[in-house]
Amino acid sequence: MLSAYSKTLAAANAVSYRLPWGTIRGLCWGNPGQVAVVCTHGWLDNAHSFLPVAEHWDTRQGALIALDFAGHGLSDHRPAGNHYHFIDYAYDLWLIIQQQDWQNLTLVGHSMGGFAANIVASLCSDRLKHLILIEAFGLVVSDGEDAHQQLLDGFQSRRKLSCGRWRDYSELASAVDARLKTADFSKELVEMLLQRGCYRNAKGRWQWRADPQVKSTSPYRLPAATVDQVLAKIDVPVTLLRGEAGYSKLANAVERWQHCIEQLNINTLPGGHHLHMESPQAIATLLANICRAE
Template sequence: MLNVNVAEIQLPLAHITLAAKRYGDASKPMILALHGWLDNADSFIPLAQAFADQGLFDTFQLMCIDWPGHGLSDHRPGRYPLHWVDYIYDLQAVIHAIAQDTGPIILLGHSLGGIVASAYNACLAENIHKLILIEALAPLSESSSQAKDRLRKGLLQQQRFNRQLARPAPTYSSMDVAVQARHQLTGLALPWCALITKRNMALTDGQYHWRSDPRLKLDSLNRFTFDQVDALMTTSDTPSLLIIGHDGYKQLTASTDQANKWFTHIEIVHLSGDHHLHMGNAQQVAESIGAFILNSR
């Protein structure tokens, strides 16, 4: 049981309404947490518990948003393909909506959330006090020679997807069946699948179905080249923390030299755990974050 105030809130932005959870006192400096692809705000529950155990809510509040199409947030209108850069616009709108009440924001992102956070920081670092990246570093990149093939495959995939929308959406007789489906798809440990799945599901006429926007599973139509990512990321003076799981994405371990080139003040911490180590190893992750954010605030 969390010994801290938890509030479900709505953020009515100009273009969409997002759901969020706030932990702690709304008057304290904010840690704004951005979840990963197909996750939601509840993926930060273990970390919030660890923050409470370590007394971090004496000094900070934690706000965890649901990205559009995830959790309890609205879906983007229409049926057009989704683009990862749109999340940067969402983040800018969220920060504008809350910044006047919170002061300097510490931005925390996991996976997709970390990619968005690092790209936003690269462009508007003046809005960010400190940056925390968990299993993420920068936007993904690929060779320019793959641009035509990626766009062609994406458009054909979209055609097939539009036909699938005419079919009944899958339903589940129990939440456990949906949790198992998530586990089989991602390999994420069952307790964490249960946390995330519950917020991503709805119950209608005794049957569970996904609330998540089905377009989230479509491939991106384009991706930056490395030269574009390098130009975007060079160079940030924001005090930053990069947390990498020993069993997480291997390319992150190989990217530490690049991280030191892109960030002039970065701490890199390797901890036991997989890509979701902020859930499975929340205490050590919270300890690393606490040491980082309490040092020379």
């Protein structure tokens, strides 16, 4: 497993950032003191989703960091009694940027990571050089007509998952097959994600690292009108990368909110929702051009 990316992984340095509730971990290619790019993954993925991009990264352009969100990959799970509200992913990312005093940063976010990056870019555009969104634009919203059901579903989901456990597997290949059933990418890329996303438990069986509670339904979502306000505060160039076979609902989000971003460029690349793993060289080239630009 991971033979295609073993050299890339070996070239990475492990990084960690202590926050009030626990530790966020990730991988860094280059000098962690000279960060140029920070990448955030999608729901139930981890930092390994950016290994293909890192394979094409030239560290002379600065360091590229891929983070694990809370409850994902090697990052800590949130303490008992806490939950995984979307806005807290954004807060953790915002806090790390403040804590590390990163400047002139290119922020890259895929899917859920892209939604979090939208929020962060709105709050600290002065620290950013560019925002790259991969298969994500705007936010998942609620206009209030289903508020009662949203709250009920969210509360019931939290209660159900408070003692939830993942199924485990006698063979890692079985975990790969299970993830492959919901993947829109190759078995090789699934194996790449699972090397960081699984571990062998005390019984010698393979188990997911992610906190089962990350699956809980959000009891509250921002109304669409507030998203207009948030996006309008993004004061850096934004590049949206869409997959040729990506999420069809993305088109609706673009139509709804593209007027909020003054400096918006939209590119379509080969691949599906995880196009950063399927067209990594094109994304690495884009990042290199951004980093070289004055």
